[in-house]
Amino acid sequence: MGHTTLKDAVAERSIFDHAPAQIEDSSQLLTREQLLGKLHAIGAERYHHRHPFHLLMHEGKLTRGQIQAWVLNRFYYQQMIPIKDSIILSRGDVEFRRAWLKRIVDHDGSGQGTGGIDAWLLLAETCGLDRAVVASCEHVLPGTRFAVDSYLPLVSDGPFLQAVASSLTELFSGKLIALRMEFLKQHYPWLSEGLKYFKARLTQSREDAEFAFAYVFEHARTREDQELIAKALTRKCDILWAQLDALYYAYVAPGNLPPGAWQSEATSEQ
Amino acid sequence: MGHTTLKDAVAERSIFDHAPAQIEDSSQLLTREQLLGKLHAIGAERYHHRHPFHLLMHEGKLTRGQIQAWVLNRFYYQQMIPIKDSIILSRGDVEFRRAWLKRIVDHDGSGQGTGGIDAWLLLAETCGLDRAVVASCEHVLPGTRFAVDSYLPLVSDGPFLQAVASSLTELFSGKLIALRMEFLKQHYPWLSEGLKYFKARLTQSREDAEFAFAYVFEHARTREDQELIAKALTRKCDILWAQLDALYYAYVAPGNLPPGAWQSEATSEQ
Numbered sequence: 001m002g003h004t005t006l007k008d009a010v011a012e013r014s015i016f017d018h019a020p021a022q023i024e025d026s027s028q029l030l031t032r033e034q035l036l037g038k039l040h041a042i043g044a045e046r047y048h049h050r051h052p053f054h055l056l057m058h059e060g061k062l063t064r065g066q067i068q069a070w071v072l073n074r075f076y077y078q079q080m081i082p083i084k085d086s087i088i089l090s091r092g093d094v095e096f097r098r099a100w101l102k103r104i105v106d107h108d109g110s111g112q113g114t115g116g117i118d119a120w121l122l123l124a125e126t127c128g129l130d131r132a133v134v135a136s137c138e139h140v141l142p143g144t145r146f147a148v149d150s151y152l153p154l155v156s157d158g159p160f161l162q163a164v165a166s167s168l169t170e171l172f173s174g175k176l177i178a179l180r181m182e183f184l185k186q187h188y189p190w191l192s193e194g195l196k197y198f199k200a201r202l203t204q205s206r207e208d209a210e211f212a213f214a215y216v217f218e219h220a221r222t223r224e225d226q227e228l229i230a231k232a233l234t235r236k237c238d239i240l241w242a243q244l245d246a247l248y249y250a251y252v253a254p255g256n257l258p259p260g261a262w263q264s265e266a267t268s269e270q
Numbered sequence: 271m272g273h274t275t276l277k278d279a280v281a282e283r284s285i286f287d288h289a290p291a292q293i294e295d296s297s298q299l300l301t302r303e304q305l306l307g308k309l310h311a312i313g314a315e316r317y318h319h320r321h322p323f324h325l326l327m328h329e330g331k332l333t334r335g336q337i338q339a340w341v342l343n344r345f346y347y348q349q350m351i352p353i354k355d356s357i358i359l360s361r362g363d364v365e366f367r368r369a370w371l372k373r374i375v376d377h378d379g380s381g382q383g384t385g386g387i388d389a390w391l392l393l394a395e396t397c398g399l400d401r402a403v404v405a406s407c408e409h410v411l412p413g414t415r416f417a418v419d420s421y422l423p424l425v426s427d428g429p430f431l432q433a434v435a436s437s438l439t440e441l442f443s444g445k446l447i448a449l450r451m452e453f454l455k456q457h458y459p460w461l462s463e464g465l466k467y468f469k470a471r472l473t474q475s476r477e478d479a480e481f482a483f484a485y486v487f488e489h490a491r492t493r494e495d496q497e498l499i500a501k502a503l504t505r506k507c508d509i510l511w512a513q514l515d516a517l518y519y520a521y522v523a524p525g526n527l528p529p530g531a532w533q534s535e536a537t538s539e540q
Contacts, residue, residue, distance in 0.1 A: 046529045142508035143515055146416040153419070238412035241528055242516070245413055248526065249519040256518065258511055259316045 030226050032217055036171075038226075039213075039233055043172045046237035049179075053244040053252065058180065060187030062252075065264025067188060068127045069251040071120075072262055076140040077148045077243060078120045082107045087156050088163045099211055106204050116204075119197035126194025139262035143246025147239050154235055161225055165216050165232035169240065170209035177201050300496050302487055308496075309483075309503055313442045316507035319449075323514040323522065328450065330457030332522075335534025337458060338397045339521040341390075342532055346410040347418045347513060348390045352377045357426050358433045369481055376474050386474075389467035396464025409532035413516025417509050424505055431495055435486050435502035439510065440479035447471050 030038065048054060056062050057070070082104045089097050089104070109115025124134040133139065155163040177198045184191050184198075220226045250257050257263065300308065318324060326332050327340070352374045359367050359374070379385025394404040403409065425433040447468045455462050490496045520527050527533065 052524075052526050142512040143413055143417070146420045146509070146512055147413070149420050149423070150416045153423075238528070239416070242412040242416055245516065245519050245526070245528060246512070248524070249515055253524040254322075254518070254522075256322050256515070258508070258515060 027223055029220075029223050035217055035220075035226055035229070036213065038230055039168060039171060042230060042233050042237065043169070046234060046241065047169060047172045047176075048237070048240040048244055049172065049176045051241055051244040051248075053248045054180075056252065058183040058187075060183070062188075063264075064127070064188075064190075066251050067191070068129055068264050069262065070247055071124050071127050072129060072134050073140055073144045073243065073247055075120055075124065075134050076137050076144055078107070078117055079135075079137065080148050080151060081116070084151050084155050084166075087152065088167075091156075091160050091163060096215070099215075103204075103208060106200070116197055116200060119200060123191070123194035123197055126191055139260075141246045141250055141261055142258055143249070144243045147242040147246070151236075151239055154232065154239075159225075159228060161216055161219055162228055162232040164212055164219075165229040166236045167208065167212045168216070168229070168233045169236050170205045171213065173205045174202060174209070177205070297493055299490075299493050305487055305490075305496055305499070306483070308500055309438060309441060312500060312503050312507065313439070316504060316511065317439060317442045317446075318507070318510040318514055319442065319446045321511055321514040321518075323518045324450075326522065328453040328457075330453070332458075333534075334397070334458075334460075336521050337461070338399055338534050339532065340517055341394050341397050342399060342404050343410055343414045343513065343517055345390055345394065345404050346407050346414055348377070348387055349405075349407065350418050350421060351386070354421050354425050354436075357422065358437075361426075361430050361433060366485070369485075373474075373478060376470070386467055386470060389470060393461070393464035393467055396461055409530075411516045411520055411531055412528055413519070414513045417512040417516070421506075421509055424502065424509075429495075429498060431486055431489055432498055432502040434482055434489075435499040436506045437478065437482045438486070438499070438503045439506050440475045441483065443475045444472060444479070447475070 053070070057067070062070075085100065085103045085107075089100050092100060105115070107116040109118055112118060121131050121134060125131050151166070154166050181195055181198050184195060216229050220229060250261055251264075323340070327337070332340075355370065355373045355377075359370050362370060375385070377386040379388055382388065391401050391404060395401050421436070424436050451465055451468050454465060454468075486499050490499060520531055521534075
C-alpha cells in the first residue's frame with residue numbers, strides 16, 4: 001500500500017471514475033449513461049469521502065478517542081438502516097420486496113453475531129467501547145441524531161422513487177470502504193480485528209447499488225422523475241455529511257461538546 | 271448598560287432565577303414549584319443562551335458575515351414555527367385551539383409586514399441580505415435543516431403533552447431576548463433598525479410560556495407524564511443548540527463549509 005493520503009489514492013484509483021454527464025436539453029429524458037454521469041457528479045462534490053473528518057481518519061491523524069466517537073455516533077446511523085429499509089419495503093410491490101429484503105437481513109442478520117449491526121458493535125468493542133453503551137444510543141450527538149432521523153421522512157414521504165433513490169450513495173460506498181479498510185489497517189492496527197462490517201459491505205453494497213440504480217432508471221418516466229432521483233441522492237449525501245460535521249465540531253475542532261455529549265476517557269481526564 | 275459579557279449579565283440578572291428542584295422520591299407527582307424547578311434546571315444546562323455562538327454574538331465578536339449567516343439559517347427555524355404550531359393546533363380540543371391560535375398569528379401576521387416571519391425578513395434586509403434569498407431557504411446548512419425538521423415529529427408523534435411541552439423553552443426566551451436586544455444595539459448598531467421581531471417576542475413569549483406551563487402542569491396526571499414534559503424540553507433545547515453547532519462549525523471555527531453552503535460576500539472574496 002504505497003498511498004499516503006486519500007487524495008493520492010482517489011487520484012490513482014478514482015472512486016468517481018464515471019465520465020461527467022453531457023446534458024444540454026433540460027427537458028429531455030436522460031439516457032442510462034447520462035443519468036449515471038449526473039449522479040456521479042453529485043457524488044464527486046457531496047459524498048462524504050471528501051469530508052475533512054474522513055480525510056483525517058484516512059491519513060491516520062485521529063486519536064483513539066476520536067475513532068471511538070465516530071464508531072459510537074455512526075452506530076445510530078447503522079441501527080436506523082433496517083428501519084428505513086422496512087419503511088421502503090412497506091411501499092414496494094411483491095417483486096420489489098423480494099429484491100429489497102436482503103438489505104434488512106444484511107444488517108439484522110439471522111441470529112446474534114450474524115448481521116451488520118452486530119458487526120458494528122464488534123468494531124465498537126475492538127475500539128474499547130462498552131457494547132451496551134453504544135447500543136443504547138443514549139450518547140449520540142444531537143446533530144448526528146437529527147441528521148439520521150431525517151432519513152425516515154425522506155423514505156416515508158414523497159414519491160416511492162425518492163425513497164429508493166436515497167440509497168444510491170451505495171454507488172460510491174464500495175470503493176470508499178475498500179480504501180478505508182486499507183487505511184484503517186495501516187494507521188490503526190489495533191482496529192484490525194473489528195473490520196468484519198466493512199468486509200461484508202464490499203459485496204453487499206455493489207449488489208444493492210446495481211439493483212437500486214436499475215430500478216430508478218427503469219421507473220423514471222420523465223425528466224422530472226430523474227431530477228427527483230438526483231435530489232434524493234443530494235439529500236442523502238447531506239445526511240452523511242452532516243453527521244461528520246457534528247462529529248468534527250464536537251471532537252476535532254473547535255471541540256465544543258454539546259450538553260450531555262459522550263466524552264472519551266482521554267477527554268474526561270483532562 | 272454596564273455589562274461587558276453575557277456571563278456577567280446572567281450572573282446579575284439571572285435568566286434562571288428559579289430555585290433548584292428538591293426532589294427526593296422518583297415516583298411522586300411533583301408540585302407546581304418542583305416541576306418548574308426541574309424545567310429551569312434543564313434550561314440552565316441546555317438552553318442556547320450558553321451556546322458559544324451566542325456568547326460571541328453577545329460579546330460583539332461576530333463579523334457582519336457571521337451575523338448574516340445566523341439570520342439566514344435561523345430563518346429556517348422561524349418559518350417552521352407556524353407549521354409546527356398548526357400541527358399542535360390540529361391535535362388540541364376547541365378550548366386549547368382558541369388559546370394556541372395566537373401563536374400562529376404572532377408569526378404569520380394578518381397581512382404583509384405584520385407578523386414575526388416578516389419581521390425576521392426585515393432583520394435580514396437590515397443585515398444586507400437579499401430578502402428572496404433568505405425566504406427561499408435554499409442556502410440553509412444541512413445541519414440546521416435536520417435539527418429544525420426534527421421539530422415536526424416531536425409535535426406530531428408521541429403524546430399531546432410532549433407536543434405542548436416542546437414549546438417550554440419560552441420559559442427562558444423572554445429574558446434572553448431582552449439581553450440580546452441590548453447587546454445587539456451596543457455591538458452591532460447597524461442592526462438597530464431590524465430588531466422589531468425581538469421587541470414583539472418580549473411580551474408574546476411570556477404569555478405563551480405561562481399558558482404552556484399551566485397546561486402541561488394541569489394535564490400531567492402521573493410522574494411519568496411529568497418526566498415526559500422534561501424530556502420534551504430537553505429535546506427542544508437540543509434542537510436549538512444543534513442549529514448553532516452547525517453555524518459555529520461552518521462560519522466560526524473550523525470554518526468548514528458543507529457542499530453548497532451559503533457564503534458571505536467577505537468569505538467568497540477570500
